Amino acid sequence: MSPTLRRIGRRALAAVPILWLVVTLTFIVVHAVPGSVADLLDNPDLSPAARETVRHRYGLDQPLPQQYMRWLEGAITGDFGISFLYRQPVRRLIARTLPPTLILTGTALLLDLLLGIALAVLAAARPRGWIDRVTTVLSLGVYGMPTFWLAGLAILLFSVQLGWLPSSHMHSLDAATLPAARRLLDLLRHLILPAGILGLAGAASTARYVRAALLDIRQSRFLLAARARGIPRRRILWIHALRPALLPLVTLLGLSLPFLVSGSLVIEVIFSWPGMGRLLWTAAWARDIPVILAATLLGAGAVIAGNLLADILYVAVDPRARRSS
């Protein structure tokens, strides 16, 4: 086995105990603390017999160790039980709400990277020039603004005042009757505001990050050598400097995997986007524990997988990382 593969395998193995801890910690929060989930189901209006049935249905009448084993088993097989609120298997609810979330966050991530990198290169071309200053101030501003507030302003401007874009949902009411091309257009129109705001918020930090990496690399000798060879400045910036500056970004890409799953909760709530974030939000209101647990575990799984992916990508892209292992 090659050292690279062995290294990746080692990292993957190290993720197993962390996953186990994550699953166990959620169990502790929900079950082992007195006054939690069991009391939640105890509706005082029910007769003792009916209450017993409910407790039995959710397996709460069993001793804790047994509940824990069932919980572990469910987490491994992806069976999170039945939603209190929707009376449906949680797995089906997640399967229905995950695709809209991925559409939204995927678009936002794309926008984030494209806009962030472009701004960073323009800013780094002339440090302390006007583009740099405007980008710095803007990215600081966007960092400080809560996304829900930004979303409200955008709705006020583009939906209420100008009437250009829809302010909520993923499709128009009549979308089902439209031909495929018009349906796609309809989806895109609904996507612009939520994905735009999410992408903009991400682009602010991406731009800061890539700009710092670019300015770091400007000092290096291979760029001096490239300039000595008479390569045009613009080519040096976009090709010679940007490539190594994007190395940390590859790691960042792996680390943004969790964003795809969990990054859009607030935006989904504001724009009534039928995604997982909104599902989790309604579940939190109704204290629909199985749904909340499934979403949390899925989010945590994405973080762990993202870390692993970042490691793998880094080794795959950077020849130095391969040699040192």
Next chain:
Amino acid sequence: MNARWPGRLRVGLTLLVLLVALCGAGPLALPRLPGTDPAHAALLPPGTRVIVTTWSDGRVLLEPGPAAPAAATSIEPGARIVSTGHFTFWLGSDRYGRDLLRELLEGGRISLMIAASSLLLALILGVGTGIVAGTSGRLLDTLLMRLVDALLAFPVLFLMILIVAVFRPSAAMLVAVLGATSWMTLARLVRGQVLSLRSRPFVLASRAAGSRWHQVWRLHYLPHLTGPVAQDAALRMGDLVLAEATLSYLGLGVPPSIPTWGSLVAQGHKVLVDGWWLATFPGVAIATLVIALALIGDGIHETVRRLE
């Protein structure tokens, strides 16, 4: 202030002190509007000046404009004017005729207190765990760091929602949740610093010269920990302000009867079309605070870098 302080630090600190002073003392200094009839004062735009007339039967009426109070014809017989005065809604009023400026300052005090208390909790947990992990044996160190890894794996907002949904939210609960979910990177930072300081020449020299452990800590460890911890704390506080605002906005923070900046934005969004100012000003306040904290964090980083 010392001229060697970076400009960012000075701007950030000035903004922070200003906000804290405004929210701390502002509600006391503001003129109080006596209990009014919301029908006359609801959704007034910023800068609206009204005439307040108090009547002998206890009613308080608000009328727009600088003109004299309206004729007493609309008032029940027997009642007379006790006093008249002016009141200006600098930031407008909400659906219930409440002064947004007062709500904003009172909400800010609560938002600031929640963020500061949860930061304190995170600092205690993070620095404590970091020092224990950095100085203890390998087994405890490994266990603590695996716990940190596992906790860091949760998307913070999801974890907060999970805890808030299981337990009933209250202000104290919120502080506990926010603090308990934001100490992990601090612990990593402190542990790393302690481990790297342990083998630095000046620490070894001090130990070889016979310094007691508390002398080594006071003279070498703590000064080197202060800068990075302070920088992280400033940024962390900004994150906590945003997290509290987000949870309150989602209705999962403190009970709705207590105003915070996040819940003010949420209420403003309910009347977005008729009262743009209601969501706008609390958002500006949040952004100002978070940006001030980011500037402070940057400034501390710069100062520490210059000192070294």
